[in-house]
Amino acid sequence: MKKAAPIKVLIIEDETNIRRGLAKGLASQDIRIDEAEEGQRGISLFESERHDIVITDLKLPGELDGLDLVRLMNKKAPETMIIVITAHGSVETAVEAMRHGAFDFIPKPVDLNLIRQQVRKAVERKRLVAENRSLKKQLAASGWNSDIIGVSEATTRMLKEIQQVADTDVTVLIHGESGSGKELAAQAIHGLSRRSEGPFVPVNLGALPDTLMESELFGHEKGAFTDAKIQKTGRFEEANGGSLFLDEITETSAKSQLDLLRALEERSFRRLGGSKLISFDARILSATNKDIERLIQEGKFREDLYYRLNVVPLRIPPLRERSEDIPLLVENFLSVFSSLHQRPQKKVSKSAMNQLIVDPWNGNIRELKNLIERLVVTVANKEIQLEDLPPRKFVQKESEIQSESTLSSAVEAAEKEAIIRALKICRFNRTQAANQLQISVRSLHYKMSRYNIRD
Numbered sequence: 522m523k524k525a526a527p528i529k530v531l532i533i534e535d536e537t538n539i540r541r542g543l544a545k546g547l548a549s550q551d552i553r554i555d556e557a558e559e560g561q562r563g564i565s566l567f568e569s570e571r572h573d574i575v576i577t578d579l580k581l582p583g584e585l586d587g588l589d590l591v592r593l594m595n596k597k598a599p600e601t602m603i604i605v606i607t608a609h610g611s612v613e614t615a616v617e618a619m620r621h622g623a624f625d626f627i628p629k630p631v632d633l634n635l636i637r638q639q640v641r642k643a644v645e646r647k648r649l650v651a652e653n654r655s656l657k658k659q660l661a662a663s664g665w666n667s668d669i670i671g672v673s674e675a676t677t678r679m680l681k682e683i684q685q686v687a688d689t690d691v692t693v694l695i696h697g698e699s700g701s702g703k704e705l706a707a708q709a710i711h712g713l714s715r716r717s718e719g720p721f722v723p724v725n726l727g728a729l730p731d732t733l734m735e736s737e738l739f740g741h742e743k744g745a746f747t748d749a750k751i752q753k754t755g756r757f758e759e760a761n762g763g764s765l766f767l768d769e770i771t772e773t774s775a776k777s778q779l780d781l782l783r784a785l786e787e788r789s790f791r792r793l794g795g796s797k798l799i800s801f802d803a804r805i806l807s808a809t810n811k812d813i814e815r816l817i818q819e820g821k822f823r824e825d826l827y828y829r830l831n832v833v834p835l836r837i838p839p840l841r842e843r844s845e846d847i848p849l850l851v852e853n854f855l856s857v858f859s860s861l862h863q864r865p866q867k868k869v870s871k872s873a874m875n876q877l878i879v880d881p882w883n884g885n886i887r888e889l890k891n892l893i894e895r896l897v898v899t900v901a902n903k904e905i906q907l908e909d910l911p912p913r914k915f916v917q918k919e920s921e922i923q924s925e926s927t928l929s930s931a932v933e934a935a936e937k938e939a940i941i942r943a944l945k946i947c948r949f950n951r952t953q954a955a956n957q958l959q960i961s962v963r964s965l966h967y968k969m970s971r972y973n974i975r976d
């Protein structure tokens with residue numbers, strides 16, 4: 522196998538001791554380091570080398586300071602990861618740098634372990650992006666063009682799982698929150714399978730009244746009930762040669778669950794009012810946004826049906842577990858909706874994009890998509906600004922707005938306490954506190970302003 526190219530790191534720092542210390546501390550087999558003492562030299566090295574990671578002091582001698590560098594480099598190569606080093610008391614500027622695209626900031630005195638950790642993260646991200654790209658290429662080569670967008674670890678893992686199960690006829694139960702992309706995943710499984718030429722038939726069980734369920738799924742014979750003027754084929758038959766997608770599988774009565782179980786066990790069914798046993802040849806995919814195991818414990822869902830459906834479980838991660846995907850998703854939705862609504866191609870300003878990334882996505886991809894569509898239509902300027910975004914929690918759930926004594930408010934109180942504790946322990950060094958809390962500095966900032974915590 523070809524050896525992976527080394528990661529290129531550029532360190533821009535005028536204090537020789539710090540610069541050398543960093544270079545030494547980071548040097549390893551798969552890392553190549555360049556050094557610059559001031560901004561101009563840094564930029565020209567960057568022009569020729571396009572480093573994967575840039576570590577820069579904010580205050581630099583000469584024409585260009587760290588903030589200028591962040592702006593310039595981010596414009597030239599947005600995929601470069603920029604970490605800024607900040608002196609005591611310049612947190613404000615550091616935050617400004619993050620608004621302009623810096624990945625993170627590290628306070629002086631520089632903790633080498635922290636930097637190493639960041640570099641490892643950057644390396645990992647680069648590997649994932651490459652892996653994702655090759656996965657997508659494989660998928661495209663197999664004749665399928667994925668609509669699933671994302672480069673995060675969670676999305677890459679999901680794509681891999683989809684690819685693994687697609688080629689078999691195995692039954693898959695897709696678990697995931699509302700709007701996270703369950704149906705898209707089901708379509709992808711179908712599109713990648715050898716049944717892709719056959720039909721993909723989705724049935725939303727949640728939208729079907731129980732009285733219609735049987736005839737919808739299995740069809741009926743003429744005269745089976747008063748309104749049955751003609752014979753009708755059901756979804757199981759329609760999906761022959763293709764895939765049947767049973768959505769909101771838990772929204773079914775005990776009777777429907779039993780009907781489904783029988784059909785799946787026997788791979789055949791009878792039309793309503795009919796006596797002939799009809800066998801079907803459809804792959805069964807299903808989905809739920811409920812905690813199905815709890816429903817089983819509560820006696821609301823048949824365990825035997827669950828085992829039939831859940832042969833391979835596929836979990837769709839919520840958007841908050843893959844916020845790295847947000848920029849790509851936003852770009853994509855912008856161009857889709859700009860052309861759909863015949864608007865000039867819109868852009869999102871850096872600060873608005875950062876806001877979209879740090880916002881707590883209680884909602885999912887559907888909410889993000891809806892928001893972008895709305896902005897494309899309602900914002901007059903070509904560039905969508907921070908002010909154009911709805912106030913903070915535009916995705917706030919009703920349950921959170923409601924009462925003070927909810928579970929979410931209890932969770933928030935506990936979260937606030939944990940943050941204050943961590944900040945105190947780390948003497949208000951935010952990077953360390955974030956580290957201890959195992960969240961990003963960005964989300965720590967976000968949470969501090971949300972809970973009104975000041976240092």
Ligand SMILES: Nc1ncnc2c1ncn2[C@@H]1O[C@H](COP(=O)(O)OP(=O)(O)OP(=O)(O)O)[C@@H](O)[C@H]1O
Pocket residue numbers: 668669670671697698699700701702703704705706810850886887890
């Ligand atoms: N990774 C993704 N890339 C691009 N678009 C996506 C992605 N995931 C979901 N979407 C889009 O988000 C919307 C919601 O996705 P989908 O309908 O598949 O979600 P769902 O989990 O089935 O939601 P629900 O539980 O409400 O039925 C769709 O418009 C879909 O195209």
Ligand SMILES: [Mg+2]
Pocket residue numbers: 703704768
């Ligand atoms: Mg759905």
